[in-house]
Amino acid sequence: MERIVCFDLGGVMIQISRTWGAAAERAGVPLAESFRGWAFAQASSFDPFQAGRISLDEYYAGLQRDLQLGSLAEAMAIHAGILRDAYPGTLALVTELHEAGIRTGCLSNTNAPHWQVMNSLERYPNIALLEVPVLSHEVVLEKPDQAIFARFEQDANAQPSQILFFDDTSVNVMAARERGWAAELIDPHQDTAAQMREHINHWMGK
Helix, strand or coil: CCCEEEECCECCCEEECCCHHHHHHHHCCCCCHHHHCCCHHHCCCHHHHHCCCCCHHHHHHHHHHHCCCCCHHHHHHHHHCCEEEECCCHHHHHHHHHHCCCEEEEEECCCHHHHHHHCCCCCCHHHHCCCEEEEHHHHCCCCCCHHHHHHHHHHHCCCHHHEEEEECCHHHHHHHHHHCCEEEECCCCCCHHHHHHHHHHHHCCC
């Protein structure tokens, strides 16, 4: 049976800032203390943007307003500051899977500016080499909606029983399992590649 391993991106393949304050610090943009602990979804335009329901200009304008930033340029810089380094070992893991004849893909709630950066062989080859990308902003669906899991099956031409999925959010893991996928929760604060390799070996009966 042909198999495919599907990865979430942030918290699984790439390290990310977890709050607007952390993203602002990375970007070198001053941010009022009252917003520093905000999760991304607390900015009203963030989730609609990731779901492909509003434009890039609407998103940055909303972000500037919600975080009370001085300019659109600061909003753009903070958004870029969400992305950090690839997790060590994830490129080697993807390479090993391909060498073993196992296909790879990703299923991510993400957005166009982030995907443009993440789909770079130079900066994030561990992501750019994935063969079947399904992205929320392109398909106008988000995890944990069952429809986005169905869309991945369609794009990958795969049955649920053929798919192993990794995510750092429990509700997404549960949704994948309800779909019939093998799915495992990844701790983003530990060695993600080692966690995934252990699950992959078990899945393959090693």
